[in-house]
Amino acid sequence: xxxxxxxxxxxxxxxxxxxxxxxxxxxxxxxxxxxxxxxxxxxxxxxxxxxxxxxxxxxxxxxxxxxxxxxxxxxxxxxxxxxxxxxxxxxxxxxxxxxxxxxxxxxxxxxxxxxxxxxxxxxxxxxxxxxxxxxxxxxxxxxxxxxxxxxxxxxxxxxxxxxxxxxxxxxxxxxxxxxxxxxxxxxxxxxxxxxxxxxxxxxxxxxxxxxxxxxxxxxxxxxxxxxxxxxxxxxxxxxxxxxxxxxxxxxxxxxxxxxxxxxxxxxxxxxxxxxxxxxxxxxxxxxxxxxxxxxxxxxxxxxxxxxxxxxxxxxxxxxxxxxxxxxxxxxxxxxxxxxxxxxxxxxxxxxxxxxxxxxxxxxxxxxxxxxxxxxxxxxxxxxxxxxxxxxxxxxxxxxxxxxxxxxxxxxxxxxxxxxxxxxxxxxxxxxxxxxxxxxxxxxxxxxxxxxxxxxxxxxxxxxxxxxxxxxxxxxxxxxxxxxxxxxxxxxxxxxxxxxxxxxxxxxxxxxxxxxxxxxxxxxxxxxxxxxxxxxxxxxxxxxxxxxxxxxxxxxxxxxxxxxxxxxxxxxxxxxxxxxxxxxxxxxxxxxxxxxxxxxxxxxxxxxxxxxxxxxxxxxxxxxxxxxxxxxxxxxxxxxxxxxxxxxxxxxxxxxxxxxxxxxxxxxxxxxxxxxxxxxxxxxxxxxxxxxxxxxxxxxxxxxxxxxxxxxxxxxxxxxxxxxxxxxxxxxxxxxxxxxxxxxxxxxxxxxxxxxxxxxxxxxxxxxxxxxxxxxxxxxxxxxxxxxxxxxxxxxxxxxxxxxxxxxxxxxxxxxxxxxxxxxxxxxxxxxxxxxxxxxxxxxxxxxxxxxxxxxxxxxxxxxxxxxxxxxxxxxxxxxxxxxxxxxxxxxxxxxxxxxxxxxxxxxxxxxxxxxxxxxxxxxxxxxxx
Numbered sequence: 001x002x003x004x005x006x007x008x009x010x011x012x013x014x015x016x017x018x019x020x021x022x023x024x025x026x027x028x029x030x031x032x033x034x035x036x037x038x039x040x041x042x043x044x045x046x047x048x049x050x051x052x053x054x055x056x057x058x059x060x061x062x063x064x065x066x067x068x069x070x071x072x073x074x075x076x077x078x079x080x081x082x083x084x085x086x087x088x089x090x091x092x093x094x095x096x097x098x099x100x101x102x103x104x105x106x107x108x109x110x111x112x113x114x115x116x117x118x119x120x121x122x123x124x125x126x127x128x129x130x131x132x133x134x135x136x137x138x139x140x141x142x143x144x145x146x147x148x149x150x151x152x153x154x155x156x157x158x159x160x161x162x163x164x165x166x167x168x169x170x171x172x173x174x175x176x177x178x179x180x181x182x183x184x185x186x187x188x189x190x191x192x193x194x195x196x197x198x199x200x201x202x203x204x205x206x207x208x209x210x211x212x213x214x215x216x217x218x219x220x221x222x223x224x225x226x227x228x229x230x231x232x233x234x235x236x237x238x239x240x241x242x243x244x245x246x247x248x249x250x251x252x253x254x255x256x257x258x259x260x261x262x263x264x265x266x267x268x269x270x271x272x273x274x275x276x277x278x279x280x281x282x283x284x285x286x287x288x289x290x291x292x293x294x295x296x297x298x299x300x301x302x303x304x305x306x307x308x309x310x311x312x313x314x315x316x317x318x319x320x321x322x323x324x325x326x327x328x329x330x331x332x333x334x335x336x337x338x339x340x341x342x343x344x345x346x347x348x349x350x351x352x353x354x355x356x357x358x359x360x361x362x363x364x365x366x367x368x369x370x371x372x373x374x375x376x377x378x379x380x381x382x383x384x385x386x387x388x389x390x391x392x393x394x395x396x397x398x399x400x401x402x403x404x405x406x407x408x409x410x411x412x413x414x415x416x417x418x419x420x421x422x423x424x425x426x427x428x429x430x431x432x433x434x435x436x437x438x439x440x441x442x443x444x445x446x447x448x449x450x451x452x453x454x455x456x457x458x459x460x461x462x463x464x465x466x467x468x469x470x471x472x473x474x475x476x477x478x479x480x481x482x483x484x485x486x487x488x489x490x491x492x493x494x495x496x497x498x499x500x501x502x503x504x505x506x507x508x509x510x511x512x513x514x515x516x517x518x519x520x521x522x523x524x525x526x527x528x529x530x531x532x533x534x535x536x537x538x539x540x541x542x543x544x545x546x547x548x549x550x551x552x553x554x555x556x557x558x559x560x561x562x563x564x565x566x567x568x569x570x571x572x573x574x575x576x577x578x579x580x581x582x583x584x585x586x587x588x589x590x591x592x593x594x595x596x597x598x599x600x601x602x603x604x605x606x607x608x609x610x611x612x613x614x615x616x617x618x619x620x621x622x623x624x625x626x627x628x629x630x631x632x633x634x635x636x637x638x639x640x641x642x643x644x645x646x647x648x649x650x651x652x653x654x655x656x657x658x659x660x661x662x663x664x665x666x667x668x669x670x671x672x673x674x675x676x677x678x679x680x681x682x683x684x685x686x687x688x689x690x691x692x693x694x695x696x697x698x699x700x701x702x703x704x705x706x707x708x709x710x711x712x713x714x715x716x717x718x719x720x721x722x723x724x725x726x727x728x729x730x731x732x733x734x735x736x737x738x739x740x741x742x743x744x745x746x747x748x749x750x751x752x753x754x755x756x757x758x759x760x761x762x763x764x765x766x767x768x769x770x771x772x773x774x775x776x777x778x779x780x781x782x783x784x785x786x787x788x789x790x791x792x793x794x795x796x797x798x799x800x801x802x803x804x805x806x807x808x809x810x811x812x813x814x815x816x817x818x819x820x821x822x823x824x825x826x827x828x829x830x831x832x833x834x835x836x837x838x839x840x841x842x843x844x845x846x847x848x849x850x851x852x853x854x855x856x857x858x859x860x861x862x863x864x865x866x867x868x869x870x871x872x873x874x875x876x877x878x879x880x881x882x883x884x885x886x887x888x889x890x891x892x893x894x895x896x897x898x899x900x901x902x903x904x905x906x907x908x909x910x911x912x913x914x915x916x917x918x919x920x921x922x923x924x925x926x927x928x929x
Contacts, residue, residue: 032095034152034874036161040089040851041079042362043130043545043596045484046164079166080245082360084138086166087600088131090148091853092158092874097902098918101126101875103151108135111165112205112293113142122151126875129827129851130598141207141291143167169245169360170209170289176358178303180213181348182263182285183310189330192313193286193348194260196338197302202295203252208259209291211243213354214284215266215318215452219336220251220259228365229479230452233513234267234526236557236570237280241354242361248290253338259302260336261286264318264452267513271321272572274431274522279572285351287358309345311335314441318452321522322433326448328441329406363550366513367482368396374460374474379422385413385461386468387424393458393780393803395509395519396479397436399449400462400469404440410464412436414457416520416802420792424461427797432522454479456509456519456803458779480508483542486849489819492842495765496814498774503808506781507538510805514551514570518783518801525568526551529581529631530806533743535588537811539595540848548592549601555585556608563615567631578629579647580740583654585612590657593664597827597851602661610670613658616651617677624684626651633701634806635784636738637768641699645689646740652681653709664826682711693719700727701741707751708744721752733760734768735785743809750817750836758817759839762810766790770810781808819846820857824879827851833870834881834912835859837928852876866926874919884913885929892924 039046088106104127106120118135128150138144147163170176183191208225210218211232218225225246232242263284264270265277272279290302314331318324334340374388390398393416402410414434417425426434434457436450460476462469489500510516514526515538531538531551538544555569565582567575589605620626626647633641655678663671689695690712695702703724707717728735728749737745749758765771768785776788783804787795794800816822820835828850835844835857845858853873860867872878884890890913892900897915905916913926 033156034092034094034158036090036092036158038091039164042087080169080360082169082172086133089129092150094874097920099874100153101150102153106148108144108146111143111145115139115142138168140168140171172359175353178289179305179350180285180287181304181308187312189312190315191263192311193308195308196258198256203292204295205293206249207291208246208248210288211241212286214268215264217262220248222337230366237268239557240357256338258338270319273525275573308348310348311345323435324450324453325437327439363546364482368477369480370478372476374471376471381422385463387461388474390476394478395456396477397450398460399475399477401447401473403445405443406440408440410438413461414455415459428800429521481511481547485542487540489846491844495771495774499770502780503811504541506805506808509803517804527568528584532584532587533809534805535591537809540815545596563611578631579650583650586654586657593826594823599664602665624681633738633740637736639699639736641697641701648685649705652678685711694723701737704741704744704748707748717752725754735761739806746813763839781805818844821848821855831878833857833878837861864928866928869923871921872917872919878917881912881914882926883928884926889927892922
């Protein structure tokens, strides 16, 4: 079952039931203690006691069919950290309205490997996000258990939470007491590596630490180790390489054991975009250490060294861009099992040390996150080949059940679309072959999937068999960084629900170790401009804390001596950045902080951001006019915005964000300086680019950014929004914005008093619009507004992806405006709930798993009557605005607003009726204005 949002019909049923007329709520419980419900470590959901580091065996690869869309699924492994000062977090619940946390108590206890316990004592604090460890030094390779309890504002203690665990890893280091190993030089296929060892006494614990320059997959006694794909992930391998840790205790046996590995080029030695292979190195290699702890208290290490053996393997080729060629005739029988034959095995080659920082992986690994069924197409225009439809533009591979004979070669080709004649459309792949091959080694049936490549596709073509596989023999394996889903919005509009699904699938397919793009063609780079605009949407849809924090490290590794950043990260090529691209160093850091509330991300990136700000100030000069790079408002529709206008707008915007972040980490002098820069840059923007209520370029983007980035005051915003509306009307109520302007467009119209026009743009279904993509059959976001033209012809094949998340940045506006939920303080410690019905929508429902707990908002309208529910987590405050004219037009739980329990600060103005709530669930009715 897919991890898609709740179906629209079911959502409508649930919502209408929730919003039905009901009696007043019972009095809130007065003496019920709080309950700690979830734990997090370094911003990620914490694993319960007993979880494995990396599960082994077939169960580890199961589809996440039962994963909850709110992100409540437990992680698949115990945390392994190279962090001696981890940060703890938790969420609690209370039946009492307005309940807050007054104190907490935290314990950390050693489980194995040494170390000492830490007890925080009772800490009088409301903090529950980013609580730093402050105990004795944590011991490498030791395991720990931790728990927390909280006291509410009435002095009632919760029970202790269920415990969670973590382990310290090997510690960040530039080398291990182990060798980098690989197979024979000049081999015709990629190597298999193995090491036999014997156990003659009971093992109580076994930890396998491994990484590669390239990509690797481990085997132990004939079984897979872990369920990651493309490990160790993409970093700048000259500066840092992540390693993974696995609990292999249960896979060991008395007597002989066999540890094996497969290697592939990965990002290290394989193709990078269209620039070819070998951008970091020429061949893959493995580095591993296995620690065995015995029942008698002794330990033993088995490491990669000259005692390992190598053999040419079945992978004739394995490339991220080109595909995988698997020749089963080359696979030695039972090669990874104890007692396997030694014929053809030779000593490994040892290679020079990497001289890069080896550190435990901190982000979620790439995994198979879903399995999809295929449908055989009725139309089959290519003789000898059979086309199948996975029903969704996805990223990953297909797993196939094939019947053949020795030497028979099967070919799988992939594409996002079909040509008008029904054949597979591959023109937009450019140089990417996106083709996999399997050659049979024996008669019979095999179940096979590529292991070291991935593709962006909806359709797969199979050829080379005597008989075409049944549709049931084709399964799509969806790959992506395994991020818990956190935000779900459903509406009464099937078109908008599909748009939201397209945005989510765009994220899933492009968040593969890094935030990438165009997963079908020969590109797949970590473009900074794309994630600059998409990060707020991404961080609502899923828990991106660890993922984007890791990518920001990748970005820091690319920073130039002058403080500037390139256009992609990692950047082995040297691709220039510029306005809206390099600014991601500031905007993505800010987005992560706003979503999760932990200032650690600011502290970690602060020096790099300061250097970048100094660089763009120098570019702007005394006149504060920044012209930086050539991308501009990328892929706008013949509505150009000058580069200096864009650059000056971003200078002011970055400075405003920096002022807030500097203040959050106690750098008040910096905060004052950046606030002054923001004010001066905004004034320069107004003086240079705005005259008589118009911008000099008169582009939709220029107005959207001036208003959305708050570069003008309220009166100016209203006047500029009027002109923006005229520019939209001039295009028959359609947009013309590119990558940089689109995220601000609808918000600018709403802020300037044109919400109906904003909804018109959102709800349009003719070209150009988001809805046009939906009614054209899109299941992901397109790179261009015209990737498929109204007359049916494809866009420019040199740059035409059908899976590209940038224009999905509109999701942030949908969450804040239709769902009504946005952070009023970092991490949603304070929340704004401001639902604004429009566009003919009859109802909407949103739920968000925040660091403090679930936030929910649902509403339904019937004429001028609006009914809804909101849920506010423990220890938070919500500021609610409803579209009503008078306080008397709103009731809560059947009572007048001013008499409802838990409601304070009721007032009305031209924007609506405003009130404040603490934690709890509230049902409201309103007569809308």
